[in-house]
Amino acid sequence: MPDNVIEFNPERRSRRRTSAASRAIPVPRGAHLNVCLDSWELALRAKNVAEKTFRSYTDTAKAFIEYLESNSLPCDAEGVQAAHVQAFIVREIHRTSPASADVHFRNLRVWWNWMCSPEIAERTTLSPVLKGDRPKVPAKVRRYITEAEQRRILATASSNSFEDRRDRALLTILYDAGPRATGITNTRYTPRNPDAHDVDLKGKRIRIILKGGDEHWVPLGAESVRVLDRYVRARSAHSKAHTSPWLWLGIQGRGTHHFTSEGLRDMLARRAELAGIGWKPTPHDYRGTATHQLLRDGASKDAVQRILGWKTADMVDHYGDALADERAREIHARHSPADRLAAGKPR
Structure with missing residues (x-):
């Protein structure tokens, strides 16, 4: 081949471009969390949970989805890992307080337990919300009315x-x-x-x-x-x-x-x-x-x-x-x- 001719290998270039894209945008392996949230809202309404509880659950789910998407992390039922939950909780501890982060942790645990349940089965592995990752909330002296x-x-x-x-x-x-x-x-x-x-x-x-x-x-x-x-x-x-x-x-x-x-x-x-x-x-x-x-x-x-x-x-x-x-x-x-x-x- 002449020195002034560059060999073109479409297979190699395509493979390199796909690899870079995969690193930038995680390929989903399960149902998107937005869709899972819609279904969970239906389930919560069917259980007739208190309105305050409903808002707390769904606010946490929306905040978690926003965190995953803004950080280019997997946002599907199969792709989310324990490390992603841990990072979200750490961010909430620093952004708000350990008590607020604890509420998010407990809400996420309920949501993922629902997704991992046999009747829902949107995830084939264990929940990424691990019991040992619950944030420690410093005890405060409770006031009472004398x-x-x-x-x-x-x-x-x-x-x-x-x-x-x-x-x-x-x-x-x-x-x-x-x-x-x-x-x-x-x-x-x-x-x-x-x-x-x-x-x-x-x-x-x-x-x-x-x-x-x-x-x-x-x-x-x-x-x-x-x-x-x-x-x-x-x-x-x-x-x-x-x-x-x-x-x-x-x-x-x-x-x-x-x-x-x-x-x-x-x-x-x-x-x-x-x-x-x-x-x-x-x-x-x-x-x-x-x-x-x-x-x-x-x-x-x-x-x-x-x-x-x-x-x-x-x-x-x-x-x-x-x-x-x-x-x-x-x-x-x-x-x-x-x-x-x-x-x-x-x-």
Whole structure:
């Protein structure tokens, strides 16, 4: 062949070009995660998961897909590897917080367990979300509403107005039994339709819907019944009393027919500020407070689990252990060995 002629080998050039493209754009081996997400959303809706849970799951899935695509990583059910999940979690730890990254990790684990399940089988190997990769979240001391703080908050709702009657009833029930925000605010009041009526003052209880959709009767103490009965009388004079099926009614705006969980959170923040307690408790804080108070006063874990409406004792431990040190300090204050010695009390 002459020196000025360059040999052309189309097979070699094609092979080299394909190899470079493969490194830049991963060749999918399974269903694209966007399609898997669409199917998962259908499955979640079929299971009737709570709207907040649905958004949390899908937000995590979308964030993970965005991360994979923006970094030219495999974005299909077969191609994603444990290292890709690990890198995503590390990014979230630095971008937000370990607690937020932990939520993403738990959500991804649910999603991939669904994809790897026998009935779905979109992945032929094990889930890339490994148990040992869960981020460690530093433990924080959980706050609870003290008796003194609760008294100050209740004092801000001591008038005879509709708003004060409503807010005092809500504040008392939250402190008494710790129902979830959506559970308490979606309580129905339909005396003429007993099947949908959730208020049983004579039985000292109200019915709420739990996170998974189950019905649950929340027990009420005598004070909760008293202030709730007082609110019901004020409710009867409300303009929406005969048209709204909801127990809790608003006082302004277009949503007066239903006082929602968002309104509840705003109310708690406003009352705390008026009381000058220095922080703004949430419905979640009241849930932890009720757990702490019941355990402190000797209630069993099984009883607390049933009062709060949890299906297992794990959540009792989750809330209770956070304040176990506080209960231990109170016990020590009552049984201090040094105090006993100083007082000359025999053992």
